[in-house]
Amino acid sequence: MLPTVAIVGRPNVGKSTLFNRLIGKKLALVDDQPGVTRDRREGEASLLGLDFTIVDTAGYEDEDANSLPGRMRMQTEAAVEDCDVALFVIDARAGITPLDEEIARWLRANDAPVILLANKAEGKAADDGVMESFSLGLGEPIPFSAEHGQGLADLFQALLPHLDREEFQAEEKEFYEDEEGAPLKLAIVGRPNAGKSTLINKFLGENRLLTGPEAGITRDSIAVDWMWTSREGLDRPVRLIDTAGMRKRAKVQDKLEKLAVSDGLNAVNFAEVVVLLLDATRGLEAQDLRIADRVLEEGRALVIALNKWDTVENGSALYQGIKQALSDGLAQVRGVPIMTVSAASGKGLDDLIHVAFETRTAWSQRVSTGVLNRWFETALEANPPPAPGGKRIKLRYITQNKTRPPTFVLFGTRLDELPESYRRYLVNGIRKELGFGAVPVRLTLRSQKNPYATK
Secondary structure, eight states: OOOEEEEEOSTTSSHHHHHHHHHTSOOSOOOSSTTOOOSOEEEEEEETTEEEEEEEOOOOOOOOTTSHHHHHHHHHHHHHHHOSEEEEEEETTTOOOHHHHHHHHHHHTSSSOEEEEEESOOSGGGHHHHHHGGGGSSOOOEEOBTTTTBTHHHHHHHHGGGGOOHHHHHHHHHHHHHHHTSOEEEEEEOSTTSSHHHHHHHHHTSOOSOOOSSTTOOOSOEEEEEEEEOTTSOEEEEEEEEOOOOOOGGGOOOHHHHHHHHHHHHHHHHOSEEEEEEETTTOOOHHHHHHHHHHHHTTOEEEEEEESGGGOSSHHHHHHHHHHHHHHHTTTSTTOOEEEOOTTTOTTHHHHHHHHHHHHHHHHOOOOHHHHHHHHHHHHHHSOOOOGGGOOOEEEEEEEEETTTTEEEEEEESGGGOOHHHHHHHHHHHHHHTTOTTSOOEEEEEEOOOTTTTO
């Protein structure tokens, strides 16, 4: 027999849409009006190779047991008693309602494991609802869109521990190997004539991109697919993105150059890792720091590459000087990888790609709430938050709500008075202690009641 998953929630939050999504066909009726589903409906679901029986239930309503809504609620309660795991669906755009809170209290009192799905989470209009759902005391919500199929990978990851069967292990391994095997989207940016196109041509082993001594040859952002053979002999796909040279804004007068720079900045948004290529013979300039800062603001992982290194004299002193200048100029992200390369000879290029893949792994990783909060407790003990005006700032708990870039939400009281220096202390601790290295880490502060207080 397959394990059973029950979908529960108040009326009209998208339970039947989720049911249809998981079974792969429109078996359950769906409509904007609440109360369409009355009986329990079962179907065979498959999610990324994970097979289970899914049960669609009527919207949970607080009505007399003898009434029709009351009898429908009893059907829902029976489904939860019989299931291996319950999916509690809320409407992220509508936010948390009193009925949602009542359902959460009932689910916390049951033995069935509960996964919280914040449905209709497409777009920014749902962000507040997703954050608010932490208050239900059912752990970290999964932002989801049953209508558009967003969040299926996160749902798979959440379901797997509860539906742990031997036949699922191979499916899990295959799924994550597919994720790891996705092409690395690598953008090369920098000032004009730093050697960006030459670098990509060297990777490819052919003169795929036009190069020359004239600055500003590249105008369009050019994406080229390439296969890199790793040190372990594995073929790893890479999408290389060449961009136009980025000069200081005041020097950009030509309309085509303005469009080219804009196109390059847009390419950064679609990259995973960005290599800022510097001409080592010219050292580090203010424009390089501006470009690096823009990359980090967009949440991309950054690697610095010092090109033409084979022509540099007194390289050790130059390297240390650039390293110190980057540390001072990019104080928000210390320790960005700095590689020395030669696009002309190919020296250091294999190491550059290797580091780019490692950086993407750090940029994409997720830390479990348990591990994160154990680190958090240790960090608070080592350095308690200040008490401005004699009133203590209470930091209750922290969770990671996004990856790529890693994004964390800190809950507590009086967070508007938390000094920026303490916020940096936490961010630096996350990077250092939890393995995120120098990738950009975002920390959002939320004054919210503790969801575990009533559990």
